[in-house]
Every structure is written in C-alpha cells, then in structure tokens.
Amino acid sequence: MNKIRSLFPILETKINDRPLVYFDNAATTQKPQVMIDALVDFYQKHNSNIHRGLNPLADRATEMHEATREKVAKFINAKNKKEIVFTRNTTESINLVAKTYGQHFLKAGDKVVLSILEHHSNIVPWLQLKKEIGIELVFITLDPEGNLDLKQAKELISQAGVKFLSLQMASNTLGNVHEISDLIKLAQSKGIKVLLDAAQVIAHQKIDVQNLGANFVAFSAHKMFGPTGVGVLYAGEELLKEMPEFLGGGDMIADVFLDHFTLNELPHKFEAGTPNIADVVAYGATIDFVNDFGLDQIAKIEKELTEYLLQQLQNLDFVEIYGPQIVENHLSSLAFNLKNVHAHDVGDLLGEAGIILRAGQHCTQPLHDFLQVPATVRASLAFYNTKEEIDIFIRELEKINQKFI
Amino acid sequence: MDLYAQNIIEHYKQPRNHGRLAEPKISGKQMNRSCGDQLAVDLRIKDDQIEDLKFEANGCAISVAAMSILSEKLIGQNITEVLAINYQSLLDMLGLPVGERRYKCVLLGLITVQNIILAEQKNPLRTWDDLM
Numbered sequence: 001m002n003k004i005r006s007l008f009p010i011l012e013t014k015i016n017d018r019p020l021v022y023f024d025n026a027a028t029t030q031k032p033q034v035m036i037d038a039l040v041d042f043y044q045k046h047n048s049n050i051h052r053g054l055n056p057l058a059d060r061a062t063e064m065h066e067a068t069r070e071k072v073a074k075f076i077n078a079k080n081k082k083e084i085v086f087t088r089n090t091t092e093s094i095n096l097v098a099k100t101y102g103q104h105f106l107k108a109g110d111k112v113v114l115s116i117l118e119h120h121s122n123i124v125p126w127l128q129l130k131k132e133i134g135i136e137l138v139f140i141t142l143d144p145e146g147n148l149d150l151k152q153a154k155e156l157i158s159q160a161g162v163k164f165l166s167l168q169m170a171s172n173t174l175g176n177v178h179e180i181s182d183l184i185k186l187a188q189s190k191g192i193k194v195l196l197d198a199a200q201v202i203a204h205q206k207i208d209v210q211n212l213g214a215n216f217v218a219f220s221a222h223k224m225f226g227p228t229g230v231g232v233l234y235a236g237e238e239l240l241k242e243m244p245e246f247l248g249g250g251d252m253i254a255d256v257f258l259d260h261f262t263l264n265e266l267p268h269k270f271e272a273g274t275p276n277i278a279d280v281v282a283y284g285a286t287i288d289f290v291n292d293f294g295l296d297q298i299a300k301i302e303k304e305l306t307e308y309l310l311q312q313l314q315n316l317d318f319v320e321i322y323g324p325q326i327v328e329n330h331l332s333s334l335a336f337n338l339k340n341v342h343a344h345d346v347g348d349l350l351g352e353a354g355i356i357l358r359a360g361q362h363c364t365q366p367l368h369d370f371l372q373v374p375a376t377v378r379a380s381l382a383f384y385n386t387k388e389e390i391d392i393f394i395r396e397l398e399k400i401n402q403k404f405i
Numbered sequence: 406m407d408l409y410a411q412n413i414i415e416h417y418k419q420p421r422n423h424g425r426l427a428e429p430k431i432s433g434k435q436m437n438r439s440c441g442d443q444l445a446v447d448l449r450i451k452d453d454q455i456e457d458l459k460f461e462a463n464g465c466a467i468s469v470a471a472m473s474i475l476s477e478k479l480i481g482q483n484i485t486e487v488l489a490i491n492y493q494s495l496l497d498m499l500g501l502p503v504g505e506r507r508y509k510c511v512l513l514g515l516i517t518v519q520n521i522i523l524a525e526q527k528n529p530l531r532t533w534d535d536l537m
Contacts, residue, residue, distance in 0.1 A: 342466060343441070344465040345467070348507065361438070361441060374443065404414060404418075404466075
C-alpha cells in the first residue's frame with residue numbers, strides 16, 4: 001500500500017500538522033508524480049504551439065499532443081482518434097453537444113430525458129436550450145431503494161417526441177452506478193440520441209464506447225489522476241461530421257476569407273484556438289499510468305475500501321447514509337449526514353482535522369430537493385486511500401458528534 | 406480560538422429569539438444555497454427601532470449561532486445603525502474566528518435583516534458582496 005501512496009506526492013502533505021486524509025476524489029483525484037513530471041518535461045523541453053508551426057519543435061509538440069488523443073481513443077475503445085474531441089472539462093463537453101447538436105437538430109417541443117440525479121452540468125445546458133429554442137425536459141426519478149427508477153425511465157423514453165437522452169453513468173453524490181444498458185438500447189431502437197456523463201466512472205471502471213452504444217460520452221482528465229483543464233468528448237465520426245462547429249477561431253478552420261470560412265477536418269473542427277497542450281501531453285502520461293496499474297486492480301482495491309467504509313459508517317447510529325447501501329455497482333463514494341449536525345459543520349470540523357471531503361450539495365440541488373435534505377457530506381475514496389484513514393475519519397466523526405450532543 | 410466554541414454550540418442548540426412574531430410584522434427569507442442554509446426572520450419596527458425580532462432557521466451551527474447572537478444585539482437598535490453593520494463589524498460583534506469559506510454562514514442573518522428593512526424602505530437590496 002505504501003508503494004501506491006508513494007506515487008502520489010501530495011499524500012505526504014500535512015493539514016494543521018496532521019496527515020492529509022484525502023476523501024474528495026469525486027471532486028478531483030490526486031496526481032501521480034509521473035503526470036507532474038510529464039507536465040514539467042513538456043514545458044522544459046518541448047513547449048511550442050501546435051499544428052501549423054512548420055518547424056521541428058512544433059512538430060514534436062504536435063506529435064506529443066496527438067499521441068494523447070490516440071491513447072484516449074484506445075482507452076475507451078473508440079474506432080479512431082478523430083472521434084476524440086478535447087475540451088476543458090466534462091461540463092464543456094456536454095455544453096458542446098447541447099450547443100451544436102442540440103441547437104441544430106432539436107426543435108421546439110422535442111423532449112430531452114435527464115434524471116434528477118444529474119450534476120448541474122448535465123441540467124443547465126439543457127435548461128439553456130429550453131430557454132433558447134423551447135425544448136422540453138423530462139426527469140427520471142429514484143425508486144424507493146435510491147436507484148434510478150428504470151420502469152419510469154422506460155416509460156419516459158417511450159413517450160412521443162423524445163429525441164435525446166442525457167444521463168450520468170454513476171451518481172456523483174450517492175455513488176451508485178446506474179444500470180442503464182437497457183435504457184440505451186431502448187433509446188437507440190427509437191432513434192433517440194444518447195449522451196453519457198462518464199466523469200465519475202472513468203477512473204473506476206473500463207469504458208468501451210463501442211460496447212456502450214452511446215452517441216456521446218463525456219469525461220474529464222482530472223477525475224482520473226490527470227491534470228485539470230482537459231475534458232474529452234467522444235462521438236462517432238459520422239455524427240461529428242454532421243454536427244455544426246462549436247467555437248470559431250484558429251485551428252477549427254481550413255480557409256478563411258473576408259466573407260466566409262471553411263471548416264477543418266475532425267476533430268479539429270471542434271477545437272478552436274490554442275488548446276491546453278501541456279496538460280493534454282501530461283494526460284497521456286496519466287493514461288499510461290492507469291493502464292500500467294490496471295483499472296481492474298484499482299477497482300479491486302476500491303471495492304474493499306467501499307465495503308469497509310460502508311460497514312464502519314453503518315456502525316454509527318448517529319449517521320444517516322443516503323442512496324443504496326451496496327458494494328457492487330457502487331463507487332467508493334458515500335453521501336451521509338450526522339443526525340444532529342449540519343453537513344457544513346461536519347465538513348469544516350473534519351477539514352480542521354486534516355480530513356478533506358465535500359459538504360454541500362455537490363452540484364446536485366435537484367437531487368437534494370428530492371431527498372429533502374439541505375446538504376450532505378460526501379466521502380469519496382480512491383485506490384490510494386487506506387483502511388487506517390477510514391479509521392481516523394470514523395474517530396473524528398465520533399468526536400464531532402460528541403461535541404454537538 | 407475555536408470556531409466551534411461551547412457558546413456557539415449552545416446558541417445553535419438553543420437559539421435566542423427563535424420562533425415567529427405575531428402581526429404586525431415585516432418578514433423576509435434568505436437561502437444560502439452553497440450549503441443549504443435557510444432562514445426566515447420576522448421584525449417589528451417602531452419609531453425606526455427594532456422593537457422585536459424572531460427567526461426560524463434550518464442551517465449550520467455558524468449561521469444559526471450568528472443569527473442568535475445578532476438577534477440579541479439588534480433588538481432595540483435604530484435601523485440606521487443596523488444598516489451600517491458590515492462583515493467586519495459583525496465579526497467584531499460575534500468575536501468569531503471565521504475563515505473565508507464560512508463568510509456566508511456568518512452573514513446570512515445580517516443580510517436577511519438588512520434586506521427586510523431595505524425592502525420596506527423600497528431601497529435596492531444588498532448582495533453578499535455589498536457586505537464585504
């Protein structure tokens with residue numbers, strides 16, 4: 001275990017003279033030294049703008065940038081690297097789809113199906129589209145166990161006028177992984193386009209976009225041990241060709257005249273301006289790191305941690321856990337509250353003790369409204385966390401509870 | 406000094422001036438959505454003085470305790486003085502070592518009270534930034 005932890009230098013950090021216990025991995029994961037080294041190495045030895053430099057340094061930087069695109073394509077089993085569009089983050093990837101595909105192919109009265117569990121980034125772009133062109137939004141709710149209500153989902157997807165289904169693969173708040181393969185099949189059989197928000201699952205389970213059958217898949221590098229500022233949008237080549245461009249500027253064009261322009265080839269058509277070159281290069285090193293370690297191995301360690309965390313929290317009678325209390329089909333992330341203490345106070349006091357996690361609504365206000373709780377505390381673990389850290393966390397929760405009795 | 410000192414937790418568990426006022430009153434609500442705090446305040450103003458104040462809160466210890474302590478100071482105060490309170494003078498009043506991340510919790514009560522008065526005067530309402 002110490003060997004894994006030694007790969008992530010920040011885990012040596014102290015908060016208030018206490019060892020950092022980092023339980024906020026659903027917000028962003030920590031970074032391995034190999035990623036940090038790749039970032040520094042790029043700026044020290046290879047930095048140049050890319051694509052049109054016509055000089056050897058630009059060639060080298062371009063090659064490194066495009067090598068990551070190839071690695072991402074392989075990582076999620078896309079057919080080719082033209083199907084990988086780099087954005088800033090998952091949010092921008094979803095916005096890109098709403099503002100290009102949505103604006104162009106949806107019309108007033110068309111229905112977009114979402115769930116009440118969605119992160120705000122998969123609600124607001126569709127609300128904007130509702131405001132702009134008058135689409136309608138329908139929301140899948142939860143069944144009594146706290147899972148996506150699949151029966152209701154099938155009914156909603158089968159309604160007349162449904163043109164788009166946009167769903168998260170796992171809840172960033174409750175941590176449960178949704179069983180959505182039947183929903184995707186149903187949508188596809190009706191010609192409904194499907195977007196999957198894979199931000200939460202990308203570092204925890206193998207994604208095979210061809211097997212998933214979704215039209216769009218969005219995720220971020222920083223939630224899989226990579227740098228911030230790099231997002232990915234996957235879409236099939238034909239679909240990307242049909243879609244109008246996103247932002248306008250350099251790199252997305254082939255030719256520019258005073259009265260018109262022509263578009264560059266895929267995927268550059270969607271990537272206006274100088275991209276986040278160094279971070280994309282460092283993301284390539286991160287993918288190598290994850291492949292070398294093995295997603296299976298990561299998932300195995302995280303499952304053990306999830307089981308232990310759930311058990312320990314269930315032992316505390318002053319804790320209420322939200323969502324399905326299961327280990328299978330669940331990320332190493334749990335939302336809970338202390339019955340007598342507001343989530344914000346819990347988060348603040350844990351933070352003072354060196355335990356870093358998130359208290360609030362985790363960008364899921366509609367879900368919190370549905371659960372009728374103002375806020376929750378979320379502990380989200382990664383494979384570098386340990387049972388000893390869970391023990392420290394549980395002891396601090398007991399202390400906080402004592403303080404408020 | 407401990408942000409969660411015993412007196413803060415006491416105010417949280419047993420807030421002073423908790424409840425609702427009977428008519429006549431003026432009322433206001435405010436939410437701090439970043440942490441899910443909700444506050445409803447009733448005021449009775451007579452001769453430009455806060456004659457009585459009661460509140461109901463669903464919030465964190467800091468926001469509830471801050472409102473509780475503030476309520477004791479506000480009753481009997483002239484509304485011009487009430488409108489002159491800002492973040493720093495409130496912190497001095499509360500004697501709390503509050504960090505940046507909790508400033509909205511501390512300000513929730515004050516902004517609610519000030520905006521009830523400003524709305525009654527038909528003046529523009531304050532934002533969180535206005536109080537900083």
